[in-house]
Amino acid sequence: xxxxWKIAALAAATACLVALAVGVxxxxxxxxxIRSRAEMDATxxxxxxxxxxxxxxxxxxxxxxxxAELPTALRHPAGADRRVAYDGRVEGNLGxxxxxxxxxxxxxxxxxxxxxxxxxxxxxxxxxxASMAVASLVSLAAALPLAVYGAALVARRLRRVAETAARIxxxxxxxxxxxxxxxxxxxxEVTDIAATVDLMADSLGRRLRIERQFTxxxxxxxxxxxGGLLAATDLLPxxxxxxxxxxxxxxxxxxVEDLLEIxxxx
Numbered sequence: 001x002x003x004x005w006k007i008a009a010l011a012a013a014t015a016c017l018v019a020l021a022v023g024v025x026x027x028x029x030x031x032x033x034i035r036s037r038a039e040m041d042a043t044x045x046x047x048x049x050x051x052x053x054x055x056x057x058x059x060x061x062x063x064x065x066x067x068a069e070l071p072t073a074l075r076h077p078a079g080a081d082r083r084v085a086y087d088g089r090v091e092g093n094l095g096x097x098x099x100x101x102x103x104x105x106x107x108x109x110x111x112x113x114x115x116x117x118x119x120x121x122x123x124x125x126x127x128x129x130a131s132m133a134v135a136s137l138v139s140l141a142a143a144l145p146l147a148v149y150g151a152a153l154v155a156r157r158l159r160r161v162a163e164t165a166a167r168i169x170x171x172x173x174x175x176x177x178x179x180x181x182x183x184x185x186x187x188x189e190v191t192d193i194a195a196t197v198d199l200m201a202d203s204l205g206r207r208l209r210i211e212r213q214f215t216x217x218x219x220x221x222x223x224x225x226x227g228g229l230l231a232a233t234d235l236l237p238x239x240x241x242x243x244x245x246x247x248x249x250x251x252x253x254x255x256v257e258d259l260l261e262i263x264x265x266x
Contacts, residue, residue: 002155005151006151012144016136019139030128034125038118042098045063045116046101049063049112050063054104063112064114065104066110066111067113069115070099097118101114160194168200175201176201177195218259
């Protein structure tokens with residue numbers, strides 16, 4: 001898989017995780033807020049209904065005495081304390097609810113209870129979840145092309161560096177990435193790699209020039225003594241020894257000439 005697609009896939013996965021985390025946090029916080037508000041409404045409604053009941057003797061404001069649906073936890077509240085409890089049952093148009101309850105008198109007296117239906121708020125929560133899901137998908141659809149484009153820019157710059165390195169390895173020691181790569185994009189990891197490749201090429205070229213100069217110097221230094229040896233062989237009396245020595249000196253002179261030729265190569 002090309003590098004740009006790997007980067008794009010990583011960016012997309014990161015965006016999905018962020019969107020999921022934000023969605024879960026918003027959902028949990030909103031659900032807790034809905035329940036907290038429902039509990040507060042239940043407490044306030046029970047308080048108001050109790051005031052009316054004590055004045056009139058009749059439940060008001062949707063309050064009931066000992067309703068059959070009252071959760072077990074609220075059927076026996078301690079003393080005159082007000083209590084609230086969550087009821088997750090769904091009955092007709094009534095969805096999950098929060099009950100508030102309080103005894104109208106002492107122990108054994110009826111329980112005045114109020115039920116706060118949370119269905120509208122939970123419906124709004126589901127709509128919020130759907131809206132966030134759609135927004136996340138739209139954001140992902142918009143971010144993915146940008147991620148692909150950004151990854152393609154990075155991959156193109158890396159490809160240019162790789163091409164320069166390939167030219168250097170092929171013998172083109174003048175190949176460079178140049179400062180334009182860094183000036184155009186700012187200093188980053190790709191720029192550092194490009195600069196390192198250029199420094200490597202400079203160092204390699206410098207070493208080759210030193211070696212070439214050394215080879216040329218050695219060849220020049222050997223040329224004169226070898227020429228003297230060849231001239232000295234002419235003074236030897238003819239014979240097998242003279243021929244053998246002359247052949248070896250000529251071979252040595254050939255090696256010196258080869259060294260000079262190598263030192264002249266670019």
